Amino acid sequence: MSRLTTQNIVMELNRAFAEEVEAATRYLHLANAVRGLDRLLVEPVLKEAFTETIQHAEVLAQKIRALGAVPKLEISVQCPAEPLSGREALRQALTFEEAALECYQDILRRVEGDVPLEEFIRSQIAVESEHVAQLKELLDE
């Protein structure tokens, strides 16, 4: 099962790194796009999620460095200058959190056989699943 090269692993970690940086960027924007009283409700949620997502990105970058590589980052994020309701912001967050979760699940299938990496990815899947569940609970739909 050791068909994975360091280069393969770095490539997978880079994918997750980009996913987290993109999500963090979107959280930063969402936290500032919500207007009106909804801000009181969702700003803390979005800011906390931003901080946590940036931390995830940093952990991934450290893992990439530990493999002797430099993180590669290619992202394209468009966040329009449109006001959002709290619900709309949470709905958008749910969309990219689900994408991040899917990305980790895909990576898990690819890194099969590298036990420490598998364990790390599994723990990320647990955390991201928790995020998705929280957002769904808040959206109550």
Ligand SMILES: [Fe+2]
């Ligand atoms: Fe994350």
